[in-house]
Amino acid sequence: LFVGLIYNQNSYEKMHQLAKEFLLPLFEQPEEPGIYLACENDRLCLLDNTKKPLMKLHLDFAHGRLGYRLKGSGSEDLLKAIGKLPDEAVILDATMGFAEDTLLLAKTGKRLIACEQDPVVFLLVREALQLSPVENLQIQYGNAIDLMPSCHADVIYLDPMFLRKIKAKEKKEIQFLQQIVGPATPAEDLLKAALDHAKMKVVVKRASKAAPISGPKPSYQIEGKSVRFDVYRVD
Numbered sequence: 724l725f726v727g728l729i730y731n732q733n734s735y736e737k738m739h740q741l742a743k744e745f746l747l748p749l750f751e752q753p754e755e756p757g758i759y760l761a762c763e764n765d766r767l768c769l770l771d772n773t774k775k776p777l778m779k780l781h782l783d784f785a786h787g788r789l790g791y792r793l794k795g796s797g798s799e800d801l802l803k804a805i806g807k808l809p810d811e812a813v814i815l816d817a818t819m820g821f822a823e824d825t826l827l828l829a830k831t832g833k834r835l836i837a838c839e840q841d842p843v844v845f846l847l848v849r850e851a852l853q854l855s856p857v858e859n860l861q862i863q864y865g866n867a868i869d870l871m872p873s874c875h876a877d878v879i880y881l882d883p884m885f886l887r888k889i890k891a892k893e894k895k896e897i898q899f900l901q902q903i904v905g906p907a908t909p910a911e912d913l914l915k916a917a918l919d920h921a922k923m924k925v926v927v928k929r930a931s932k933a934a935p936i937s938g939p940k941p942s943y944q945i946e947g948k949s950v951r952f953d954v955y956r957v958d
């Protein structure tokens with residue numbers, strides 16, 4: 724799928740800088756069907772002109788569904804799977820996506836590193852975080868497998884792409900994610916690298932009916948309605 728950046732008079736400098744930094748092509752108008760990042764009222768916005776009508780997405784952690792989850796207090800299975808950790812523990816969210824799980828993980832209050840290899844996804848999250856900062860979170864652009872050795876994480880969390888029934892409300896974000904993100908790293912490779920580098924455990928999100936990732940068996944599982952967390956103890 725074609726991916727590019729769009730500039731206008733007001734945003735030329737910002738978009739030119741991003742094009743250089745992330746090696747993305749820059750245009751004044753969308754040229755071919757694809758996904759574009761543009762700047763509207765000083766904010767990055769994702770445009771999808773492969774569909775009619777044109778789809779638009781802003782990422783906003785302070786309002787709407789993601790904002791709600793950030794402030795929510797329900798006991799979430801993900802946090803159960805992460806479990807109690809020492810104060811100084813470091814969590815690595817290796818597959819950040821639009822950071823919904825990242826924001827939940829931030830609630831642990833532990834040091835959190837999240838990485839994403841897709842430039843468009845990374846840029847949208849980076850900007851949303853500038854508007855709604857999360858103190859204990861640091862985000863990194865790149866392939867998690869390359870970043871793992873320097874993160875010294877106690878817990879590594881993986882949510883490799885999987886197709887599951889999507890809720891009407893999250894449709895737009897997930898549709899975008901599935902479209903713009905190229906072939907993901909095979910889940911087996913991510914798991915193997917995570918098991919080599921996590922000091923305490925690796926937590927993997929799976930569709931509830933899916934088999935665990937092939938490789939070593941999980942130590943235990945936390946079953947939810949539509950998703951399951953497979954926990955691999957490392958120590």
Ligand SMILES: C[S@@+](CC[C@H](N)C(=O)[O-])C[C@H]1O[C@@H](n2cnc3c(N)ncnc32)[C@H](O)[C@@H]1O
Pocket residue numbers: 817818819820821822823824825838839840841844865866867868882883884885900904907908913
């Ligand atoms: C299913 S999505 C994650 C959704 C995320 N857990 C959330 O709550 O929004 C998977 C994401 O991982 C990214 N990804 C896949 N393999 C990766 C890798 N090796 N390094 C970094 N990011 C990766 C994809 O680009 C995609 O954005």
